[in-house]
Structure formats: C-alpha cells, structure tokens
C-alpha cells in the first residue's frame with residue numbers, strides 16, 4: 001500500500017513538472033524572457049550546454065525576410081549586402097559553446113575587474129593560443145582579476161564546419177574561454193556577435209567592472225589597462241566610460257568596392273555618430289549594459305564599432321579618445337627606427353595589427369627586467 005502511494009505521488013509529481021514545463025514554454029514562447037528562463041535552468045543544473053540540449057532545439061531558425069527584395073535598388077546591391085538585408089532582423093542564435101560560470105556567476109561577477117572580450121573566428125587557433133599565453137592571460141594584476149573570453153560564430157559548411165566546431169570544443173574544454181553561437185562568422189555579422197555577447201553578459205557577468213572589447217590581432221598592454229582603469233577617479237565600473245581610438249565626423253562609405261560599403265538602403269544618413277575603432281576599446285560594465293539596452297530598439301548596422309556608437313548616442317552618451325590606443329598603428333618619427341622597439345610599446349594600451357609571433361615576442365620584451373628605455377615614446 002505504502003509503495004503504491006509513493007509511486008502514485010512520484011508519477012503525479014512528474015506529470016505536474018511536465019505540465020509546468022509545457023506551460024512555461026507555451027506562455028513565454030513569444031517573449032525574449034523565455035530564452036533567459038531556459039538558460040537559467042541549465043545554469044542551475046550545471047549541465048553543459050551541448051547541441052543536444054533542449055535550449056538549442058527550442059529555437060526555430062530565423063526566417064529570411066523575403067520582403068527585403070522589395071527595397072528600391074535591391075537587385076543591384078552586392079551579394080553580401082543582399083544577404084545582410086534578408087537576415088538583418090535575426091538576433092537570436094543557438095549557443096554551441098557556453099561558459100556560464102566564467103565570472104563566478106552573476107552576483108560574484110563584481111570580482112572581475114577587467115573582462116577581455118576578444119572577437120575571434122573559429123579558424124584563428126594560433127592567435128587564440130598566443131593570446132592565452134600573453135596579454136590575455138587570466139591573472140591577478142595589481143590585486144584585481146583579469147578574465148578572458150573569445151566570442152565566435154561558425155565558418156564554412158559541411159565537414160569543414162564540423163571540424164572547426166570540434167576544434168573550438170576542444171579548446172573550450174581545455175581553457176573554458178569560448179562562447180560560440182551558430183551564425184556565420186562574417187565581417188557583416190560582427191554587430192550580431194557584439195549583441196549576442198552583451199546579452200550573455202547581462203545574464204552571466206552583469207557586474208564586471210570594465211571590459212576590453214577587441215580583435216584577436218592586436219597587441220594590448222593589459223597591465224597598463226588595469227592601471228589606467230584603477231587610476232580613474234570615482235569610477236568603479238558603475239559610471240559611463242567608453243574610450244579608445246576616437247573616430248568622428250565621418251559617414252558611411254558609399255563605394256561598393258570597399259570592405260566597409262554601406263548603401264543608403266542599409267543606412268540613410270550621411271553621417272555616423274562618434275565611435276571608437278573596433279580594433280579595441282575599453283568600456284565600463286555600466287556602459288556595456290546601457291549599450292545592450294539601447295540595441296534592443298536600434299536596427300542592426302553591419303559595422304559593429306559604428307553600431308556601438310549609435311547605441312551610445314541614443315542614450316545621450318559618447319566615446320572619448322584615449323591617446324594610447326593606436327588602432328591605426330604607431331607613427332614613428334623616422335623610418336630608420338625599429339618599428340618593433342619594445343620601448344614604444346611599453347607605455348601604450350593597444351596597437352593594431354600584430355601577428356602571433358610579434359605578440360609573443362613583444363609581450364616578453366616589454367616585461368624584460370633588463371629593458372632600458374632612453375628614447376621618447378613614439379608620437380601619434
């Protein structure tokens with residue numbers, strides 16, 4: 001009798017849970033909240049998020065917007081712009097790799113002083129490997145924590161895509177530093193990558209003090225970044241900060257041959273708001289969340305750094321220039337000087353662009369206790 005009762009109870013509980021689950025799926029299916037709920041459950045259960053998880057399959061693939069082809073002049077646009085317009089409205093993609101505990105959970109994320117958020121395509125294994133050993137090494141510096149995350153999409157198709165996904169999976173299991181979503185990792189999808197990251201951050205790392213957001217082919221002096229941020233007056237990450245290589249008084253490039261081509265069909269105005277070059281910039285956790293909030297009501301522009309500027313402008317905020325961020329490279333006073341003299345790099349925050357071999361050497365050279373610098377640092 002007792003046994004029977006226990007079994008019935010169990011069965012009833014199971015049915016109850018199932019109904020609850022179905023109801024939750026049903027009631028929330030039209031809202032964004034749904035996605036958060038499902039993922040929070042997974043975090044609580046501490047289940048690795050894999051392709052077989054219900055969360056991944058709970059997405060319906062974002063459909064092509066066929067009406068995009070009605071836009072005036074659509075047929076004469078280049079293929080990648082057409083493609084962009086067809087899928088411009090898609091903002092949610094299944095996560096293939098996640099590291100929900102990267103910041104120690106949402107509450108504890110305040111202990112992360114500087115989160116390095118590095119855009120990296122699956123194929124850039126060598127760059128990631130070098131960054132992990134050099135400027136992006138997770139460590140305590142000056143008493144505060146530096147953490148690292150690479151953000152990635154997918155590349156190619158078929159076996160090639162599977163192989164590259166497998167590569168990221170191996171790396172993630174070894175280093176716990178990759179977020180990957182199932183969208184194609186192209187230049188015009190970089191804004192999407194940023195938005196997906198910010199959404200992840202709001203969920204898993206909302207209290208991180210500061211973020212460095214940049215490419216995987218830059219030389220970033222993260223020691224200097226921490227020291228610069230620690231010296232800011234009255235800002236522990238909960239006030240506005242966005243700084244880097246400031247670009248202003250520019251507008252969209254209308255030349256179809258350019259990598260940055262933006263036709264009027266994508267962006268009508270002839271001017272962009274001020275922004276910082278996407279090679280690398282620093283921002284506060286507060287500003288990252290403001291940008292995420294604003295992004296919800298701003299149509300995607302495929303140039304990611306400009307898009308961040310648009311989000312700030314909408315919030316009445318703006319970027320400021322930091323003299324030591326050189327996304328356009330260093331400008332040496334003379335051609336006879338060694339462009340890789342570590343003395344030029346000891347005091348900067350960031351230089352674009354460096355090969356892995358150069359990053360490895362430079363990181364070690366600027367930390368060499370025997371390094372003596374007498375020359376003046378290079379001028380911008």
Ligand SMILES: *[C@@H]1O[C@H](CO)[C@@H](O)[C@H](O)[C@H]1NC(C)=O
Nearest residue numbers: 064065066067068069070071
């Ligand atoms: C636009 O395209 C869609 C699908 O191709 C079509 O059904 C519709 O009539 C077109 N016109 C407008 C104004 O949306």
Ligand SMILES: *[C@@H]1O[C@H](CO)[C@@H](O)[C@H](O)[C@H]1NC(C)=O
Nearest residue numbers: 065066067068070071088089
């Ligand atoms: C589809 O494209 C048309 C034309 O640009 C646009 O008016 C409409 O808002 C788009 N639909 C969605 C769901 O984004």
Ligand SMILES: *[C@@H]1O[C@H](CO)[C@@H](O)[C@H](O)[C@H]1NC(C)=O
Nearest residue numbers: 083084087183184186188189
């Ligand atoms: C962005 O990614 C989506 C999903 O993979 C893809 O359909 C779309 O073509 C990509 N857009 C561009 C402009 O590459």
Ligand SMILES: *[C@@H]1O[C@H](CO)[C@@H](O)[C@H](O)[C@H]1NC(C)=O
Nearest residue numbers: 286287288289290291292293
């Ligand atoms: C972002 O929006 C949410 C919901 O509207 C709000 O609770 C939060 O305070 C906003 N965050 C920032 C930094 O503006």
